[in-house]
Amino acid sequence: MSTSPRSPVYALVGNPNCGKSTLFNALTGLKQKVGNYPGVTVERKMGTAYSQHGHPIQIIDLPGAYSLAARSPDEAVTRDVLLGRRADTPQPDRIICIVDATNLERNLYLVHQILDLGRPVIVVLNMMDLLAQSGLQIRVARLEHMLGIPVIPCEAINGKGLIELRLAMSRADLPLARHAWDVPAPIAPAVAELQASLSENENRSSLIARAEALLLLTDQDSVRVAGSTPLSPRTQEILRSWEQRWAATGTDWAGTLVNSRYEVIGTLCAEVVQRAGATGPSPSDRIDSVVTHPVWGWLVFGTVMTALFLGIFTFAQYPMDWLDAHVSMLADWLRGNMPAGDLRALLTDGVIAGVGRVIVFLPQILVLYFFIGLLEASGYMSRAAFIMDRVMSRVGLNGKSFIPLLSSYACAIPGIMATRTIEERKDRLITILVAPLMSCSARLPVYLLMIAALFPSGRVPVLTKVGLMMGMYALGTAAAFGFAWLFKRTLLKGETPVMIMELPPYRWPSLKGLALQMIERAGLFLRRAGTIILGVSIVLWFLTAYPKMPAGTPPVEQVAHSFAGRLGHTLEPVLRPLGFDWRIGVAIVSSFVAREVFVSATGVVFGVETDTKGNILPLRDALQHATWPDGRALFTPLVCLNLMIYYVLAMQCLSTTAVVRRETNSWGWAIFQQVYLSVTAWVVACAVYQVGRALGF
Amino acid sequence: MAAPIKLSELPIGANAIVREFPKTGPAFLRLREMGLVAGTPVKLVRCAPLGDPLEIQVRGYHLTLRRSEADHVLVESV
Numbered sequence: 208m209s210t211s212p213r214s215p216v217y218a219l220v221g222n223p224n225c226g227k228s229t230l231f232n233a234l235t236g237l238k239q240k241v242g243n244y245p246g247v248t249v250e251r252k253m254g255t256a257y258s259q260h261g262h263p264i265q266i267i268d269l270p271g272a273y274s275l276a277a278r279s280p281d282e283a284v285t286r287d288v289l290l291g292r293r294a295d296t297p298q299p300d301r302i303i304c305i306v307d308a309t310n311l312e313r314n315l316y317l318v319h320q321i322l323d324l325g326r327p328v329i330v331v332l333n334m335m336d337l338l339a340q341s342g343l344q345i346r347v348a349r350l351e352h353m354l355g356i357p358v359i360p361c362e363a364i365n366g367k368g369l370i371e372l373r374l375a376m377s378r379a380d381l382p383l384a385r386h387a388w389d390v391p392a393p394i395a396p397a398v399a400e401l402q403a404s405l406s407e408n409e410n411r412s413s414l415i416a417r418a419e420a421l422l423l424l425t426d427q428d429s430v431r432v433a434g435s436t437p438l439s440p441r442t443q444e445i446l447r448s449w450e451q452r453w454a455a456t457g458t459d460w461a462g463t464l465v466n467s468r469y470e471v472i473g474t475l476c477a478e479v480v481q482r483a484g485a486t487g488p489s490p491s492d493r494i495d496s497v498v499t500h501p502v503w504g505w506l507v508f509g510t511v512m513t514a515l516f517l518g519i520f521t522f523a524q525y526p527m528d529w530l531d532a533h534v535s536m537l538a539d540w541l542r543g544n545m546p547a548g549d550l551r552a553l554l555t556d557g558v559i560a561g562v563g564r565v566i567v568f569l570p571q572i573l574v575l576y577f578f579i580g581l582l583e584a585s586g587y588m589s590r591a592a593f594i595m596d597r598v599m600s601r602v603g604l605n606g607k608s609f610i611p612l613l614s615s616y617a618c619a620i621p622g623i624m625a626t627r628t629i630e631e632r633k634d635r636l637i638t639i640l641v642a643p644l645m646s647c648s649a650r651l652p653v654y655l656l657m658i659a660a661l662f663p664s665g666r667v668p669v670l671t672k673v674g675l676m677m678g679m680y681a682l683g684t685a686a687a688f689g690f691a692w693l694f695k696r697t698l699l700k701g702e703t704p705v706m707i708m709e710l711p712p713y714r715w716p717s718l719k720g721l722a723l724q725m726i727e728r729a730g731l732f733l734r735r736a737g738t739i740i741l742g743v744s745i746v747l748w749f750l751t752a753y754p755k756m757p758a759g760t761p762p763v764e765q766v767a768h769s770f771a772g773r774l775g776h777t778l779e780p781v782l783r784p785l786g787f788d789w790r791i792g793v794a795i796v797s798s799f800v801a802r803e804v805f806v807s808a809t810g811v812v813f814g815v816e817t818d819t820k821g822n823i824l825p826l827r828d829a830l831q832h833a834t835w836p837d838g839r840a841l842f843t844p845l846v847c848l849n850l851m852i853y854y855v856l857a858m859q860c861l862s863t864t865a866v867v868r869r870e871t872n873s874w875g876w877a878i879f880q881q882v883y884l885s886v887t888a889w890v891v892a893c894a895v896y897q898v899g900r901a902l903g904f
Numbered sequence: 905m906a907a908p909i910k911l912s913e914l915p916i917g918a919n920a921i922v923r924e925f926p927k928t929g930p931a932f933l934r935l936r937e938m939g940l941v942a943g944t945p946v947k948l949v950r951c952a953p954l955g956d957p958l959e960i961q962v963r964g965y966h967l968t969l970r971r972s973e974a975d976h977v978l979v980e981s982v
Contacts, residue, residue, distance in 0.1 A: 492949075
């Protein structure tokens, strides 16, 4: 443990919903670096603040935690960084504990654990502005005196108290807490023995060793994450032997520790917190009596979800079309101003098309993060989870998976990015794995083309069209829930899901915080997923454009002889049981980047110029006349339907794969998802075709 | 002293004091760390529109838990 001569590194810790991010943003402004802790899907945020004298101070914003006995990967990272158990992050020299002043008792639990660490701590009492409203008063000077460390009242959202906090952070010396807390007698010998082992075998300083010894006892089956230094065998042995001894005598060691911490906190709060008279129901209570009402609650919920869905589906459409149009304009301009050749084709059909495919998602991601940010900051997000929990529990998930899945109807990418609000790692993974089954907007062009091809007369009865569309949405949704149920029982078997969740009071969101979050997410998407999407788009362009045929070859011939065309031919034996020929194979292969490419790819292989206005009639006629070599019609009603089913289930979206890779931090899950969805799509489509044929369709 | 009943059997809006709390299981350890220990006053605020989960008030804040957990928490109505 070396104490650096430089300015100390601070860690910012606090419960979820206590205004930690707002404080971090206020302290560091835009001087933030966002990344991932290696090996875990937990975000690492570092920032630089400036002391009163302009010296830079490094701050690590640790994930929100209720306790250091970790129940989620987020909390595990917070614990490991504070204990110096992560080689990738410096152990903080000092700690800023932010607490919600309106909810002092529970917030002090984490503070109490942190004081054990024996590091200088500054307590920030946030939300002082809401204190009077809740009929409470806190004697700050008294609290400061009792704890023996600086306690700074603050309103992070209005920037009040920041100067005082900076002053405290700039102090060369910070007092250690006057922290008289006797370890409960029944477990004291165990703490002493563990502490000795941690000091001896793992080189811990004596205070950190004591803190960790205490933690290990409330931590017996807590979450361990990659990148965390494991315990030494000796320490594990001591821990196990005490646990066995206590189990035999029926000592409730973990409970004893928690109770005794709350006893200390209770005494503290009795001295410090004053209730200013009787209080009626709070404004939040009154809002909740409507928002979670058996009738009005559904109305509010329906309205909010419709707004969210419309936001992603329609509002984002205008900027998307605008971007799309400008990307094609750029490509056209290049076509007009560059000599024809490989380079021009690479730029227009490879690079620009790829870039377009990336930035076209930006409006959706921005709109979604605006809504998600709004829902989270205002407090409605946890109400939505509360309302939907019962439904989601049927497949073994909890209410927090609902919004990501709903967003996936518009597009799986923002949906998967929204799973960050799910703390349980397995539940989050399951939600990510099934999200692409929710029929996204990119499938619409495929559905529309196939429905058009189903009706030779050209007149599609409205009810049939609506019915078919609804059928496809229902199939996708049922598959998503079915697989979630299956994964929960097999691959990602976890403990029974719980729904222990705080319902924070409603608050006005800060627009600055919302804007920051939107920019940050968009930037992350461009950097992490964008590069992969661009790269593979270029590769796929190459596969359809090469090897080159002599100039003047019609596009149909060119495609037939390209690598993609050959792949289509090679795949034909696999696709035949589904009723698809090699040309449909080429369209499937080309639309691997994005489902909507299916339409333009079909246009190319069936020799129809598709115009950008989306007129699919010439293409529909071409499809209706397409035949197998022996003259049988290719696009029978059964095949059209089967293609739709195939596109409901198959994972034909490279951008999603790139985002899954980023969000799960592993290629493994991204590839698994690709494989399980492709196999499912093939098996189901094969079954439908074979059964359909047998029935005479 | 009234006989303890399950937290999940408490009528909506009723106040109670936690009497007995399961000793093991990660969910119960977390509930304890969230401040629900023997002797703590709780209030059953409401249940979700579909009947589950429940919303309780404890130590001045609101918390949700499922009936499956609330079944194991014994309280004494006050």
